[in-house]
Amino acid sequence: MVHAFLIYTLRAPHAEDTGFCRVLYSCVFGAEKSPDDPRPHGAERDRLLRKEQILAVARQAESMCRLQQQASGHSSVDLPPQSSDEPASLHEAPHGAFRLAAGDPFQEPRTVVWLGVLSLGFALVLDAHENLLLAEGTLRLLARFLFDHLRLLAPSANLLLRADRVEAILARFLPHGQLLFLNDQFVQGLEKELSAAWPL
């Protein structure tokens, strides 16, 4: 099962260390059990910890993406935008996985699958022994739908104030963090349903 989904910013591979990796959106599906904390403001501390965990994952995924792009000789993140060719370009996009040990930063050991598309990164935080082929496919699917439905290729695109659409996409394709085995026709059906309920 998926523990969290996040969208974060990617800086160009050879850029100087300006700016930060920002988490633009994150959704945690069911939290780890909170430790028994008798001190006051335990809930706030807990929330702070969760946000920090997500940020730590984003930073690590971002640096993995940059290192991979440097290693493969790309000098910049920007591939020419191809609106009709998304499936092909997504298969070429930098992607990978890495493991998070127990306690660092989550209580249980977890695996992160990440994908970098233009200057946005997408990541899924999974349980340690999850079906990575399915997770990778789901991540690409989510990225494709987010790019299409939020028109993220347009120059003035902004996903910060469009959380409702992101939630709608997640509710259909990753409900409560459940990875779904969706064949092509099924996906098309869900897409039609999404477009009907949420006109572009």
Add this chain to the structure above:
Amino acid sequence: MFTPAAESLLRQAREIQDEELSRFCSRVVKLLQKDPGAEAVDALRRLFLIVSATKYGRKLEKPCVDLLQATICSPACPEQLQLLCAAILREMAPSEGLNLSCDHIQKSRTLSLAASVLLAQGDRQDEVRSVGQRALHLLEARQTEGPGPRALLPVVSKVVSLAPGTLPEAQADMLHRRLVDWLRYASVQQGVAQPSRGFFSAPRTRQPGPVTEVDGAVATDFFTVLSTGQHFTEDQRLNVHAFSMLRTWLLFSGPASRDASDADDRSELEGSTLSVLSATSATASHLLPPQQQLRAGAFEYCQRLLEQSTRRALRKGDSDLQKACLVEAVLLLDVLCRQEPSFLYRALSCLKALLGRLCGDPAQARTLLPIARFLLSHGEAAAVDSEAVCQHLFTSVLADLFPNPMLAFEFAQFCRDSLHLFNPDQGTFKLSFPNLFKLLAWHSPALTSEFVVLLPALVDASTAVEMLHTLLDLPCLTAALGLQLSRSSPTASERPLWDVSLRPTSCLEGFRDPEFQGLFQYLLRSKAGGATKRLAPLHHLLQPMASCARVVQCAQAVPTLLQVFFAAVTQVASGDLSAQLALVLLERSNSLFQVPQYEAQVHRVMSSQLLALCRLRPALVVELARDLLEFVGTVSGIRSRESMFTAVVWAIGEYLAVSYDRRCTVEQVNRFFEALEALLFEVTQSRRSATLPPYPPQVVTVLMTTLTKLASRSQDLIPRVSLLLSKLRALPQGPAMGSVPRDEDTDAIRMRATELTNLLKMPSVAQFVFTPGMEASTPRFHRDANTALPLALHTVSRLVDREAGLLPA
């Protein structure tokens, strides 16, 4: 895409003050109550951004929170508003002011929304159990109309994965039965399109046909996730959701205690049930308890998926799904065989049938890994096949498919998880380290932490020396792999494998040159155990590629791995092996691939490990006396490997003594003394030169100290040392460059020379100080006033040099 406008929006959201926020909350309340339209949506979107943009908690007004909760629970509200309200409450979790309860929720969609908020609370008030109860209650109520169960299955799945084994048996059984229905008895006719609502819509004239397989043929058996059609019925959608949650459900729905006690019985059964127990099929399964029914149904589903995965899909998305289904089916078979050993025989025969086809297809490499894991874990019956698959994986798959990052990660994970299952006699795993290192060389940032765990398991006394050489040559391997890949796909339109500004044409030519063939073949070998070769010519040839990003990344990982290697090898190293490893360190210290900063870092590790080896086996110094003498023979070697030189000289000083090895002779001590004395002379000469930069003071002091130690053991040498030391005490300042550190260096040298001279004035004390023997490591040595070393030193210094004032009175 992250424009400055977005950056400032984020900052505004973070900097909004409490009063402004509470005003905004009241506005949200008003909008939601009055007119839940576009303005309300916009306001909620902003509220979501405000809450989620900061990691510090935001306090929302109570009426606002209550209204958000009410919006989730009222079925009439549009989906857009409900999703936003749930998202806001979830972002604030865990929050203490929440009084959302799922106990009275009747609609599954509402429960799904509420669950996303409640399950994020961290189970402080047992929310997980209450959500689970409610979801199962609604499922039991058999709302067959509408998409009820479909919304609840992910909730149930999440609940059991968060709190395994806590479901009451009766409710679990109910769901077992329904899951079997959905999995095995979904309709095999395609669904109908939603009827269009137009006034003039034509009546439906055509009945929908049967569902098809992914290759277009009509479906031959029951409906699965690999069956397609133009439209789907509700039970077919439930089939998809039921399969998606099946593994989690099978793993976590049973009570935890029951599985543990049966585990021992099960493992015995497994060995003996291969042929005897008959297979249970779902058609006869109404006689079985619900959990067994589900397992039987799941088994048949897996078999069907394995068959369906052999078809050639028409669409790429379906072909990717086939691979994912294959993996899932194998993972499910593993779970099922652990729970019901009687399935093992049929599972093995299904998988064997697949293996031949999969091994021949490079695109299916990732699906082989779970199959190999299955065969390794299910023991004796599968032994032959598991060995063949492992051979294929560790040789062909690694050699051909190492560039794929996901395969590399999954392979490393497979190795990690299967460490205890690899047969040590076969040696497939241990001897394949040259191939495994290709993964590391190509994907070092992602895989270094995995290999820190794998390396100790790969270390073996028979291949340790070869492994050390391979680790030191890892960046070279990265460059060679790059050349190999570029040669196998030389078209210019391909994405470049490295930065195009470096033009390694000479390297490519060298790769094809017969002169270097042997060396490249050795570097790119698949198996360990052959004769080792020195790769110094390749270091020169591949020099242009040394600043490629990938090579540099690999070079940064090597020092860590060397430390791990030595920590593991010292556990298994005999005396001979330690000597061989020490020789490798000495030999390779000036034969490394020249990646920027690589040499310095590796030298640091090498010097500390050499000292560690000597500490473990002090006799090493005497055994390797000739090689060490050669190492310190010339002054030209010092600059390029200063840390190694210092370590070697230190080791000589410490361990070249009869107390460590009876074979140490006076001649040996004298030979070393002469060599080091000559070196010290040359080194100190250079300090006077204005053109050469002086050697660091550590070099001088370690030489002085070692010479003094040797003299303390062979006392004829004391006059010579004293002469040397007195010259050093009279050392003039170096060429004045106006910087303070220069003076400190000379002062340090002078101070050390003085201390050593003082010690030598009392030869027996010097011997005691410099060759304390093994007792020095016991605490008593330092507490007992008669033997304590620091006291002795203090006394000596004060006796000999009263007026020097070197130590506080």
